[in-house]
Amino acid sequence: MVHLYEYSHQGKPVYLMWDVESASLSILDYAAFLCAKKKFETLNASQEKDYFALEETTRKEIENELSELEKDGALNAPALVKEFSKSTEVVKALCLHICHDCNLSCDYCFAGGGTYHTERDYMKAEVGKKAVDFLIENSGARNNLEIDFFGGEPLMNMSAVKEIVAYAKEKAEENGKTFSFTMTTNCLLLNDENIAYLDREMDNVVLSVDGRKCVHNGVRHAKNGKDCYDVILSNALKMRKARGDKKYYVRGTFTSQNTDFSEDILFLNDEGFDQISVEPVVLPDDHPLAIKEEHLDKILSEYEKFTENYLERRSCGKWFNFFHYMLDLEHGPCPNKRLTGCGAGTEYLAVTPNGDIYPCHQFAGLEEFRIGNVFSGISKASVREMFASQCVLTKTHCKDCFAKYFCGGGCAANAYNFSGDIGGQYKIGCELTKKRLEMSLAVAAIEKSDAFKEDNQ
């Protein structure tokens, strides 16, 4: 499968050719774009006219170049994997719901204000330690294991976090494992002591800030009613400074109320963050903040606008990394990883404060998806088997998609919430993913292309 598209860079068209099965990316001149489109897709009337106006020698040259790429396996490559089955035997990552409570009440929170639509609850250290045991026992030969401290707001239960981390490190040494710890926090309780601890113990820290003050305060509210934006931003910047070159992300959410979200990304960069993720909210259509089909055109053009800003900043002293534009086109993940995405329900599981196990944090509290408990083990293996049976190859809507190996088939929770089936489709998510892949491929191509580098000198 070949995907051809045009990207407008500094007012000039850039013609890109993406070979899906081999993950090969080329920049073409207009004549080659026409010939490739004639061969693999369909020309529109204007392109058809231009194609037939090409000189015969030019067409021959291009046909030879396309043939050379095909022979090399970098164009129109056959499907890399035709059959795939996922194991449910190994768990390598747990999301620990360390606290079903929160000091914020965000309008778009999928966890219902942090409580997951249940009573407030805090994970006891004993439950967390049992989860560590469960992870080690079920990790097979895997060396690298991960624990994410999630909420609610995990900083509201730091005593348990510290006990669990200490226990996991002790057990890792006994069992020849390596743990990576991560935490997602709203930054409100990030005092100097917490910053020092997280910097020392966490492999990655995710800091929730939505961007500009008016945007953030419009959707993220302190439960005590106070405007705490300045405190949150200041704490996030302190954490960012403490991290130095270590991993962190400032992570925002955009909604239908700020479809000009590129302004929020650039604001966060101007404030001093260089690892940024700003992502679309996922909410049912009847929610006032939901992103619906009517917002798509604006959001897609906003990604284009952002991409030009991104390229400019990365080339002139304000370099930053945008999470959804990260691509590894040299040493990316293997087909196993690409076909199964996040691993929810199989190698990645979530544990609630009482020790119940779910396929991921977004299924927490849904009884039909409860897999078991860390104290009693897996009681409903059928749920894990259901998740294991899903992959890119089993989803009909992924079959002809050029982004399939970069999205891994999409989010099972989003699919379930929008279609009632974990193998279903969340159509808006698909459209946004495809656009982001087109933009990130354009960034990779332009940054690598000598021609554009010379133009910028």
Next chain:
Amino acid sequence: KHINALFKKALCKNCGECQSSVGNQSCKK
């Protein structure tokens, strides 16, 4: 002359040791 092949066969080049999330992941091995 007409095609600048910038990245070739990223998929073909490539254990479960990588980070749990996919396009922005790197192969741990």
